[in-house]
Amino acid sequence: MELALVVAVVMIALIFDYTNGFHDAANAIATSVSTRALTPRTALFLAAVMNLLGALISEGVASTIGSGIITPSVDAHGMTVVFSGLIGAITWNLITWRLGLPSSSSHALIGGLIGAGLAASVTVHWSVIISKVAIPMVLSPLIGFCLAYAVMVALLWIFRRARPYKVNRGFRAGQSVSAAAMAFGHGLQDAQKTMGVIVLALVTAGLHEGSDVPLWVKLAAAIAIALGTYSGGWRIMRTLGRRVIKLDPARGVAAELTASSVLYVMAIGLHAPVSTTHTISAAIMGVGATRRLSAVRWGVAGNIVLAWVLTIPMAAAVAAGMYWVSALVLP
Template sequence: MSGELVAVLAVIIIALAFDYTNGFHDAANAIATSISTRALTPRVALLMAAVGNFVGAHFGADVAKTVGSGLVALPTGRDSLGIVFAGVLGAILWNLITWYFGLPSSSSHALIGGLVGATLAAAGTVLWRGIVEDVILPMILSPMVGFVLGFLFMLAVLWIFRHGHPARLNRGFRIAQTFSAAAMSIGHGMQDAAKTIGIVVLALYVGGYQDSAEHIPEWTFWASATVLALGTYAGGWRIIRTLGRKIVDLRPPEGFAAESVASAVLYFNALVLGAPISTTHTITSAIMGVGATKRLSAVRWEVAGTIVGGWILTFPAAGLMASLVYLMVRPLF
């Protein structure tokens, strides 16, 4: 077996390992609200999220192309494979740290930050225009959009059903949450499975096994979707508790509104813009916006502040970890 093939396989394996951590780290994105409102039991919610992630992965080609070819420019060869390996491993380490502390940080930005950090450590070329347009701006705008749309959508729900019987409405919205949680799960697959696909494609390209960083072999969809689904079903209870209970007390109408808004934002960015946005940022900000319709004090802003701090820290922290990993693994490549 050639050295290049071993290196390519190592990157693919570490990318799928990241995919698995992404599954249990970000499982909360799709199901925390449904569990906290008792619309779904935990295991049913996890199974739904796993299936949704699997389905959604097959619609994330544009996001995969952005990650694979729009963020860094790497020449073919084993040195570049070492950069990709280090970037993904740095993202995994950050995922594990934030999972341990129950902090719903962005796996997406950990992955991109890790890739950029390792590339900079190797004196490689970072496509800063792509980073700004496809990562930084969406990172800033998607939480703002999620918050505002969550607030407005919840106001509309409150007005439309203002004369409804509370118990009957709660039962109806619990049923509706089955569909909004499924939509959220598919949106998560569109975004997060697609990012791993982009890394695998990048590895195939710089390893010399295909001529373009934009061509996506069919098997990469199945591999990434399957591993993400398995990771999702493994669960991420620490983060589920943070999103579902610690930010704001949710009832079924609020849970439905937050999931509906977040999934719409994910779909628009994946299918229209091809932008790799954070599912974590989107659903968390939607939950905050929905909760703010009760009163501003209903949102536990100290918890929200900690989460936002994690968002800001993720990109540079994962980049720093990846750069240190690159210095350690460089002799192996």
């Protein structure tokens, strides 16, 4: 197999990682910026650093992506499948970023791999997809919503006699910690997905065995997602931070700590590649619902849910189309 094809696929995977960073930067910092706890540039820098650190901690999610979604053949045909899956994910990321919709880069990647795999008639591991992707995809936002609601109710009761000014000042300071925790969880989840794809490409090329992640792959993916995060995701940040609900510092802390906890459990405990976007969006809706249900702008929330539903099939369709075009062009 030509080395140039392997290098091209690895570079495209890192480009996806970069788009993941700027697409999902809002996940970690939207609440802290919208409440003015942090300036946008400070929040982006903090998110970039924590994304970098989170990406280097674990390999569980990378293993699921690298060996659990599809098994392409070990030849140029297999590399075409991986390439097409990445193109499908990147295309959907760019479309939803342009529209300002916080869709899931994780599910775009998984949808791309599924679509390319089906088009190429390679083995698609549906049991893993159901247990590690579909079920956590549904559970993580539900848990995020309910847990964030419960945490916010508890905070309202604990601080019911405190002065609002002092409470807001304390929680505004606490948002630096909660934003860092959320960014760390994003690196723990999303950078690992790119690591898994690169390992899949290396195995397909016959250059690597097993699902362990080489150090250079970890560093490359971690740096790419950190750079993407620092470049910012202003469109999506506005949607999460302002359009879903007007957040105060206490609700920002509750949403971020809840969402990051869900991400840690899913990544370290279950090795499940869940969506940081789904989780934090649901947590924001959960804390907002403690005011009253009408406080959440459900029309905007509905558009977000629509993007969630469309992500896997649309990325899969683009990837399948890319595979068929590549099959015609490449020898």
